[in-house]
Amino acid sequence: MNYSLSPLGDQAIVITVSDEINEQAQVNVRILSLLLEEQQPEWMVEYIPAFTTVTVFYRPDLLSRKGMIPYEQAKENVEELLTLIKTEEVSAVRTVEIPVCYGGDFGPDLEFVADHNGITPEEVIDIHQSGNYSVYMIGFAPGFPFIGGMSEKIAAPRRDSPRLEIPERTVGIAGKQTGVYPIETPGGWQLIGRTPKRLFTPEEEVPSLLRAGDKIIFKQISETEYDNWEEPRHDEDH
Amino acid sequence: MMKIIKDGLLTLVQDLGRTGYQKYGVIASGSMDTFAHRIGNLLVGNEEKEAVIEVTLLGPVIEFHEDAVLSICGGDLSPAIDNEEITMWKPILVKKGAKLTFGKPRTGCRAYIAIAGGLDIPVVMGSRSTYMRAKIGGHNGRALQTEDVIHFKESFNLDTGARSFVEKDWTVARSLIPEYSHRPTISLIEGPQFSWFDEKSLQTLFSTSFKVSSQSDRMGFRMEGESLSLKEPRELISEAVSFGSIQVPNDGNPIILLADRQTTGGYPKIGQVASIDLPILCQMKPGEQLRFKQITLEEAQKAWLDQEHSIQLLKRSISLKKKEESS
The missing domain is CATH 3.30.1360.40 (Gyrase A; domain 2)
Structure with a gap:
C-alpha cells in the first residue's frame, strides 16, 4: 500500500x-x-x-x-x-436497507427537486431508489454517512438559506450527494423523505448503523408502514 | 448532592471528552480548558478525567445539600461562598447549606468546579461529557437548569468549625497557574495545508491581530481580521480535524475548532494551535483579540511534555500531602 x-x-x-x-x-x-x-x-x-x-x-x-x-x-x-498489512482486499461488504417514506411533510422539497430536474416527484423517488450507493465515510454528525452513487438526474443545489432544524432521520439531496440526517441539525439540503430507521444509537456499543464501505438500498414505504415501523431487536449484521 | 438555584449562562457537565467514538462521527466534547479541568480534579484528589462543572461567563448559584470538598480553577469569575470571596486553585471544605455564587468575570471566561469523589452522572459512550446537539451525556443531555439536582459519588462529614467553609492552607505553585490574558499571543504550528496559502496571507497570519467574533462558541471561534486566501482555488477532500485546527473557509475568515468541533472538515487548515496554548485560547471572550506566533512541531511537543512533567510532579506532591493529612 x-x-x-x-x-x-x-x-x-x-x-x-x-x-x-x-x-x-x-x-x-x-x-x-x-x-x-x-x-x-x-x-x-x-x-x-x-x-x-x-x-x-x-x-x-x-x-x-x-x-x-x-x-x-x-x-x-x-x-x-x-508492515503487518497482509492483503489489499477487504472482506465482503454489507448491504443495509434504508426504508424511506418520500414526500409529504417528511420531504417538503421533493417537488422542488422534481421541478429543478424537469421530472415528476414519482420519477425522483424511482431514481433515488435505484442508485448503486455506497458509504464513503462517516463524519460531519454522529452516524452521518457520506453516500456516493446518486444519479445526476435528481441532483439539486443546496437551499439558499439553511433550515435551522432538520428533524432526525430526514433524507436529503445536496448537489450530487444524498444523505440521511441522524440527529436534528441545521442544514441546507433539499429534503425528500424520512426513514423510521435510526442511524445513530448512542446506547449501542457501535453507535452508528452504517460504516464506510457499506452498500445502501433505499426502499420506499408508505406512511402506514412508517408509522408501524419497529426497529429489529437484534441486528444480524453486528 | 447540590442543587442549582440559578442556572447561569451555560453550565455544563464535562469530562476530558468522548474519545474513541469520533470514527462514528460522534464529536469529542469535553472541557474547553483541559488544564484547569485536570488541576481542579487533582486538587480534590480525583482522577484528572473525572467529570466537573464548566461555568461560562455568568456563573450559576449552587446550594450544597451535603458536605463537599471542591476546587475552582480556570477563569476568575469572582467565586464566593455565602457572600465571602474564595481562593481559586485550592481545595476548599464546604458545609451542607453553603451557597456558591459567581460574580464579575475578572480573567478568562470559563471556571471549573471539581468535587471530591466526582459527580454521579451516567456514562454514555465512555464519557460523562454533555453533547447538547445529540442530547446525550452530562445531565439529561443538556446544560444545567434551575432546580436541577446533581448527586456526588462520595459523601463526606467535614469539620469546618463555626464557618460554612474552610480553605486548605496549600495551593498550586504560582508558576503552574496560567495567565489568562485579554490579548494573548497564541503559538501556532503549520497546518496540513499551510503551503496552499499565498505569501501575503501567511505574513498576515503572524503579523496582525485577529478578533474573536460574537459568533463563537464551544464548537469554534470565528475570527475577524484581514482576509486569508489560497494561492489558487483548490478543493480539499474532507479529512479529520482536531482541537485547535484553524480552517479557512472561502470568505477568508479563519475558524479555530474547539471542544465541540465536528470530527471532519473540508476547509484547508492553515495552522494548528499548539496544545499547550489551547487553555489560554479557550478562556477568551468574544470581542477580545489575539496574535499568532509560529513555533515548530518540535517546540510544541517539548513544551507539552514539560507541562505534563510538572503535572506529574504536582500529582505526586498532592498524594504526599494527603498521606500527611491522614496520618
Whole structure:
C-alpha cells in the first residue's frame, strides 16, 4: 500500500493513501481502520477515517522515550504497524436497507427537486431508489454517512438559506450527494423523505448503523408502514 | 448532592471528552480548558478525567445539600461562598447549606468546579461529557437548569468549625497557574495545508491581530481580521480535524475548532494551535483579540511534555500531602 505520513498538530498523525477519492483509496482506508481496531496500540487515543486518510491521535507522553520527539516516534510506530498489512482486499461488504417514506411533510422539497430536474416527484423517488450507493465515510454528525452513487438526474443545489432544524432521520439531496440526517441539525439540503430507521444509537456499543464501505438500498414505504415501523431487536449484521 | 438555584449562562457537565467514538462521527466534547479541568480534579484528589462543572461567563448559584470538598480553577469569575470571596486553585471544605455564587468575570471566561469523589452522572459512550446537539451525556443531555439536582459519588462529614467553609492552607505553585490574558499571543504550528496559502496571507497570519467574533462558541471561534486566501482555488477532500485546527473557509475568515468541533472538515487548515496554548485560547471572550506566533512541531511537543512533567510532579506532591493529612 502506498501512503504518506504527515502531522496534524502536536498530537495526531495523518496517513494519506491517495490524493483522489476512488475505490482503492476507500478499500485502503478500511484496511487501515481494521488494522488499528485489531492492534489498538497503547499510544493511540483514537483514529478518524475519511475519504483518503486515516488520522491517528496519539499520546505524546507515551512516545517520548527514545530521545526523539513524539511525532518522529509516532511515525516510526505507524510505519512498523503498516508492515503487518497482509492483503489489499477487504472482506465482503454489507448491504443495509434504508426504508424511506418520500414526500409529504417528511420531504417538503421533493417537488422542488422534481421541478429543478424537469421530472415528476414519482420519477425522483424511482431514481433515488435505484442508485448503486455506497458509504464513503462517516463524519460531519454522529452516524452521518457520506453516500456516493446518486444519479445526476435528481441532483439539486443546496437551499439558499439553511433550515435551522432538520428533524432526525430526514433524507436529503445536496448537489450530487444524498444523505440521511441522524440527529436534528441545521442544514441546507433539499429534503425528500424520512426513514423510521435510526442511524445513530448512542446506547449501542457501535453507535452508528452504517460504516464506510457499506452498500445502501433505499426502499420506499408508505406512511402506514412508517408509522408501524419497529426497529429489529437484534441486528444480524453486528 | 447540590442543587442549582440559578442556572447561569451555560453550565455544563464535562469530562476530558468522548474519545474513541469520533470514527462514528460522534464529536469529542469535553472541557474547553483541559488544564484547569485536570488541576481542579487533582486538587480534590480525583482522577484528572473525572467529570466537573464548566461555568461560562455568568456563573450559576449552587446550594450544597451535603458536605463537599471542591476546587475552582480556570477563569476568575469572582467565586464566593455565602457572600465571602474564595481562593481559586485550592481545595476548599464546604458545609451542607453553603451557597456558591459567581460574580464579575475578572480573567478568562470559563471556571471549573471539581468535587471530591466526582459527580454521579451516567456514562454514555465512555464519557460523562454533555453533547447538547445529540442530547446525550452530562445531565439529561443538556446544560444545567434551575432546580436541577446533581448527586456526588462520595459523601463526606467535614469539620469546618463555626464557618460554612474552610480553605486548605496549600495551593498550586504560582508558576503552574496560567495567565489568562485579554490579548494573548497564541503559538501556532503549520497546518496540513499551510503551503496552499499565498505569501501575503501567511505574513498576515503572524503579523496582525485577529478578533474573536460574537459568533463563537464551544464548537469554534470565528475570527475577524484581514482576509486569508489560497494561492489558487483548490478543493480539499474532507479529512479529520482536531482541537485547535484553524480552517479557512472561502470568505477568508479563519475558524479555530474547539471542544465541540465536528470530527471532519473540508476547509484547508492553515495552522494548528499548539496544545499547550489551547487553555489560554479557550478562556477568551468574544470581542477580545489575539496574535499568532509560529513555533515548530518540535517546540510544541517539548513544551507539552514539560507541562505534563510538572503535572506529574504536582500529582505526586498532592498524594504526599494527603498521606500527611491522614496520618
